[in-house]
Amino acid sequence: MKNKAATSIDTVSFKNLRRLYLFALLTIAITVLLSQLLIQYNLNSQRSDSRIINISGKQRMLSQKLTKEILILNFVTDTSKSKQEIIRINEIISLWKFNHNALEKGNDSLGFPKEKSPALTKLFVAIKPNFDTILNAATRLLENKKSHTKEQENQKVVQTILENESIFLSKMNEIVGEYDKQALEKVTLQSKTEYAILLFTLLVLLLEFIFIFKPTNKKVETLIFKLLFSEKKALKLAHDTEIISEIKENSVKELKSLNYAMENTLLYCRVSPDGKLIHIGEKFSKLLQYNPFISDKTFSQVVTPIEKEQIGIDRIIAEKQRSGWQGEINITNRNGESIWLDLSMVPVTIKKEESELLIICFDITERKKAEQEVERLNTENVTDKINQQKVISSKIVENQENEQNRIAREIHDGIGQMLTGLKFSLESINLDDKEKAAQKIEYLKKLSLDIIKGVRTATFNLMPPELSDHGINSALAKLTQELSKLTGKNILFYNKTNFDKRLDSLIEINIYRLTQEAINNAIKYADSSHIIVQLSHSNSILSITIDDNGKGFDIETAEKKRNSESGMGLLFMKERIQYINGRVFFNSIPGEGTRITFNIPI
The missing domain is CATH 1.20.120.1730 (Four Helix Bundle (Hemerythrin (Met), subunit A))
Structure with missing residues (x-):
């Protein structure tokens, strides 16, 4: 009862x-x-x-x-x-x-x-x-x-x-x-x-x-324990009275109930210490596509047809049959599909000198696939970011090298030659011939002014003095004025809200370089004849807008071509504006022109 x-x-x-x-x-x-x-x-x-x-x-x-x-x-x-x-x-x-x-x-x-x-x-x-x-x-x-x-x-x-x-x-x-x-x-x-x-x-x-x-x-552990205990008790009390027989009958019923639950809910089997299969659950046999009525196979042969995998399973059983074992194994079924099992091997003593191994498994194939997919995606993301940073770094180094070469050429071809000419002219002055000496002195004055102008131009390209002395408003006005004279383009600057505040030096130099890059792109790639630079601000935002009437471009196409000049230019602007917590907006209509807006918090 x-x-x-x-x-x-x-x-x-x-x-x-x-x-x-x-x-x-x-x-x-x-x-x-x-x-x-x-x-x-x-x-x-x-x-x-x-x-x-x-x-x-x-x-x-x-x-x-x-x-x-x-x-x-x-x-x-x-x-x-x-x-x-x-x-x-x-x-x-x-x-x-x-x-x-x-x-x-x-x-x-x-x-x-x-x-x-x-x-x-x-x-x-x-x-x-x-x-x-x-x-x-x-x-x-x-x-x-x-x-x-x-x-x-x-x-x-x-x-x-x-x-x-x-x-x-x-x-x-x-x-x-x-x-x-x-x-x-x-x-x-x-x-x-x-x-x-x-x-x-x-x-x-x-x-x-x-x-x-x-x-x-x-409950499963309890039921397994009850199952084994009931089986042992039934064998020991086989010759007892009718009461014992009734108890045995009830135990058999309980055993059948528990066995049914195990057959349909667990991936389990019983294996002898030498690896021979004693019994396999119905659910486990379906997963392995194995006929449970064939009893002359070892556990490793039932699990996988691959000889290498069989050797590994046999080694685990031989080494861990007394202490038990728990871990994950990867097997290949008879259809060639890869299956991951979380396997627990528990040694069970049936009689005094007779024992067997109870093996309980969980199918974790889907979880493993998900883990592998997550690992693959993480690896791809890291690889993409590393490659992108390599491209950016190489481009920065290339730009720095080009800038250094340009400055060196300016100094060597311009200032260097003029200084050499100044030296030779000074050495050739004959004070006895006052008329020619006066002419050479006038020439030397003009040459000195040209040298001073060249030095100022070189230093302006490195770090415009207006930026450090007067701020971004004066620096941008000077930049547009100089580039307009140099290129012959109509480049105008408007300070629409009369902004005259000073900002952090890092913010000012980045704003200056971003504007310089945008104007140079409009001149070099867009074939623009009119470029308008506008500066405006609110209580929290400083806005720089560069409009040109050039040929424009398709923004999505340019951003996808990361290896092209336009694609890298957009990427560098985004990278630089992020250094000062700003945002950049690109608006371009092919055949009509381009607008680039930089918004920087102030």
Whole structure:
């Protein structure tokens, strides 16, 4: 009666464990599903946010391009060129107006929402007067240009556009900042939600281990012990009374129940000390694709047909048959598939001088595959990063070497030769011939001025004195002025917000080098004739914008070609701007021009 009660309790316990296990699996599945749905929803939202931020940034470029084209139109006297400028300005106005209406009122085709936060609504209300003023002034200017009338009024209209354009850009920067802030808040919320889901999932797994796997392991151990104990007890009491016979019958029933549970839940088998298979569980035989009614095989022959793997298993059994063994083994089944088993070998004494080995396994193939895949991906990521850093390092060294060679050539070919000429001219002065001596002295004065100019040029290229003495505003003004004289290009600099503060020397030199790189790229690769450098700032951001009217390029294609000049140029700008915690934005339209914006926190 006690045995029946114990069997009933064990059955109820297994049912409860099964219910808990199914409930835990269902909870994890629902958690994963909700997490994926949330991630997909947030990803779709972020695509819309990135598109909005991109269009907002493009609005700033279009407003500046509109101002630039209106300035060009105002000074164009050729009728045919004036008509082309009017057509181009009309196209810019149409695109500018369409983008602004889409941002302000929403657009289904672009995926822009109609409803906005109170902060964005307030910003769009504040920017609308400036937008309307620029739009009306530009339209009136085009009408006057078409009719070739009201030239004085045109000057006032241009002045009105210039006055409102800087205000429009400043307010548009606030709108872009607000969009960026809201997108960041969404990403932060998503991150917190995902962490919460992850913690919940880990908690479920911990509870599953405590209340399911651990009790199940204990019950299996208990059942195995009861099985062996009952078998030993049944053999010892074979000739006892009917009461003993009844106890034996109940033990056999319990044994069958436990054996059924083991056959269908565990990968187990019994093996003799010499490695011969005594019995194999049904689930284990299915995994190994082995016929359990064949009893003349060793355990290693049942597990794998590969001779090398058989030798390794036989060695473990021979060495560990007394002490037992636990570990992971990799085998190949009869279909040539690789299987990983977590194997535990427990020595069991059946009689006084008779023993056998109980082998219990867990199939961990999927876990091993996942670990190998994670290791492979980590190795690939590390390799990619190392290769990328090697390319960057080699390019930096190459640029440094080129710069050193250029400076050496300037000193040798320019300053060096002029100093040599100065030396020879000084040695050739004949004080007795005063007239020729005076002529040579005048020549030496001119040569000295040229040497001083060469030295200043070389030192300016190394470290412009305006940067260390007066700051980034004066340094950029001097840079554009010198490059304009040197290249013959129309390079202009505007300090739109009258920025005159000094920054950290590391930040200033990096801003200077980034601007210098952008201008040189516009001259060297874009075939630009007009380049405009604009400096503006807010309370927390210093913004440098470089616009050119060159041939432009496809940003995605350039970024993919990491070994090309354009791809490496973009990469170096991103690397350098990160040193000062800044951000860089590239906007380019093939055939129309390029805008590069550097935003640096101040």
